[in-house]
Amino acid sequence: MNATTTTTDDGTRRSMVLGAQVMNYGSADAAWRWPGTNPRTYFDPDTWAETATVAERGTMQFLFIADHPAVREDLTRHKPSATIDPIVVAGHVIGRTSRIGIVLTQSTTFNHPYTVARQLKALDLLSGGRIGWNAVTTQEPAIAANYGSPVADRTTRYARAHEFVQLVQALWGSWGPDALKLDTDAGVFADAAEIRPVDLAGRHVASRGPLPIPPSAQGQPILFQAGGGAEALTVAGSYASGVYSMATDIDTGREHRRALDEAAVLAGRAPEDIRLFMGAFTTVADSTEDALARREELMRLSPTPVHARLRHLSALVGVDIPVDRLNAPLSSSERASLRPAPFRLHAEKAVRLLTEGRTPYEALLRGVTDFHTTLLGSPEEIADEMQELFEAGACDGFVIAPDVVSDGLPAFTDRVVPVLRRRGLFHGDYEAATLRGHFGAPHQYGRTVEPARSPAGPGRS
Incomplete structure (x- = not known):
């Protein structure tokens, strides 16, 4: 094969x-x-x-x-x-x-x-x-x-x-x-x-x-x-x-x-x-947007607080992201500082999404802190x-x-x-x-x- x-x-x-x-x-x-x-x-x-x-x-x-x-x-x-x-x-x-x-x-x-x-x-x-x-x-x-x-x-x-x-x-x-x-x-x-x-x-x-x-x-x-x-x-x-x-x-x-x-x-x-x-x-x-809305509702019901997920995301990309920046794209200087953490699942995906201008919240919805790969849409x-x-x-x-x-x-x-x-x-x-x-x-x-x-x-x- x-x-x-x-x-x-x-x-x-x-x-x-x-x-x-x-x-x-x-x-x-x-x-x-x-x-x-x-x-x-x-x-x-x-x-x-x-x-x-x-x-x-x-x-x-x-x-x-x-x-x-x-x-x-x-x-x-x-x-x-x-x-x-x-x-x-x-x-x-x-x-x-x-x-x-x-x-x-x-x-x-x-x-x-x-x-x-x-x-x-x-x-x-x-x-x-x-x-x-x-x-x-x-x-x-x-x-x-x-x-x-x-x-x-x-x-x-x-x-x-x-x-x-x-x-x-x-x-x-x-x-x-x-x-x-x-x-x-x-x-x-x-x-x-x-x-x-x-x-x-x-x-x-x-x-x-x-x-x-x-x-x-x-x-x-x-x-x-x-x-x-x-x-x-x-x-x-x-x-x-x-x-x-x-x-x-x-x-x-x-x-x-x-x-x-x-x-x-x-x-x-x-x-x-x-x-x-x-x-x-x-x-x-029915669509990516509908899938993200479903995941947003699941996150709202989750016992895991968003700030804990954000700490995980920060560790993946090498940049400390404060909670008040959850829904804002990273600045150009922050994007330039992004580095995928070695030997960490989804680190490169997280960097890519943030570099593309996704907000940290959008990156979380797309599963960058999940254990396996996330397929949605x-x-x-x-x-x-x-x-x-x-x-x-x-x-x-x-x-x-x-x-x-x-x-x-x-x-x-x-x-x-x-x-x-x-x-x-x-x-x-x-x-x-x-x-x-x-x-x-x-x-x-x-x-x-x-x-x-x-x-x-x-x-x-």
């Missing part, structure tokens, strides 16, 4: 893959207060299911469920940023959907491999092969305190992660692929000789096995990885079929793709077997930006995080997706029944991976 074109090596047109990170109120911190939003969404299973079916209606390939097993917000005015529990949510959603995949986060730091292997393979079997595991390490002290453990250093966390993933995959393959017989006449449920312990132990984790669970329709879950740094790249290059990138533009996306390709080759894998996803906060409206305008990023090789697809799930996800599904389809950028319907099929990922069972398929396989055409 050539990362700078929309065709594969054999001339087949590439198609982007879309996920939806939507299992809470939305990416805007005031989403829970938005008119039409069910304030009980955080713990309402029917809302979870409805959200999943909307994403499936748009033929998105997966839902992405992040996790943060600690309270990190002041819940007086802030909504929880993570779901109530990924395993519980996924267990409910699989029964209300039939084609969309579900990628859920489980840490390799504060879990046991046998527990993760058992839970995820059970979900994968019951869902018909639609589960992905976002394998992450955990470094936050508040989470460590919840598990009664200290925070390990980065080297130790990632050494444990490698052992953990390998052990989970070995456990997934401990029930032989042909062991299940279900021969009622002979009274043979399974061939016990093909269900074997793994008996593996490393420096950090160990398990005897086996798992009492046969293969799913896709064999076993696929792996996702979300995180930055050289260690995370090594994990992604070694095991992942999907990577949730922190890239926010063409340059950072291409650089992540280049580094990921190198990591895959070093691990003996085909780079095209790993999909790179850019996070996208979306605000869909009409369906055509949002599709334009997605197409530019995709065709430039900055990503293989997007994880869509609507500003407000209750009306923002239907707006993306019913208004943006048709534009992408008309342009030949997104599939018209599901081509496969499993998440592995949606990704075009090679078959894997246990630690054995089949040779890489052509980039024009399922999900690549």
Whole structure:
């Protein structure tokens, strides 16, 4: 695959893959207060299911469920940023959907491999092969305190992660692929000789096995990885079929793709077997002006004060912007002093907007202090930006995080997706029944991976 074109090596047109990170109120911190939003969404299973079916209606390939097993917000005015529990949510959603995949986060730091292997393979079997595991390490002290453990250093966390993933995959393959017989006449449920312990132990984790669970329709879950740094790249290059990138533009996306390709080759894998996803906060409206008006109202409802956002913006551009200058363009001398802060998301975008004469408030409305890239405007305008990023090789697809799930996800599904389809950028319907099929990922069972398929396989055409 050539990362700078929309065709594969054999001339087949590439198609982007879309996920939806939507299992809470939305990416805007005031989403829970938005008119039409069910304030009980955080713990309402029917809302979870409805959200999943909307994403499936748009033929998105997966839902992405992040996790943060600690309270990190002041819940007086802030909504929880993570779901109530990924395993519980996924267990409910699989029964209300039939084609969309579900990628859920489980840490390799504060879990046991046998527990993760058992839970995820059970979900994968019951869902018909639609589960992905976002394998992450955990470094936050508040989470460590919840598990009664200290925070390990980065080297130790990632050494444990490698052992953990390998052990989970070995456990997934401990029930032989042909062991299940279900021969009622002979009274043979399974061939016990093909269900074997793994008996593996490393420096950090160990398990005897086996798992009492046969293969799913896709064999076993696929792996996702979300995180930055050289260690995370090594994990992604070694095991992942999907990577949730922190890239926010063409340059950072291409650089992540280049580094990921190198990591895959070093691990003996085909780079095209790993999909790179850019996070996208979306605000869909009839026009840019309408989208900005919607974001302005969300900002008005937000518990985060504007002066705090302004401090963030000032740090991004290297110029102290006082609150009384919020709605005034910077002076010519101030513009000449603008410098994007190194290694800060959206710093160059912030400088560009202010240099063009946008007010600091307008820059804030356009998402310069957001974590991911912000796509706002009409369906055509949002599709334009997605197409530019995709065709430039900055990503293989997007994880869509609507500003407000209750009306923002239907707006993306019913208004943006048709534009992408008309342009030949997104599939018209599901081509496969499993998440592995949606990704075009090679078959894997246990630690054995089949040779890489052509980039024009399922999900690549």
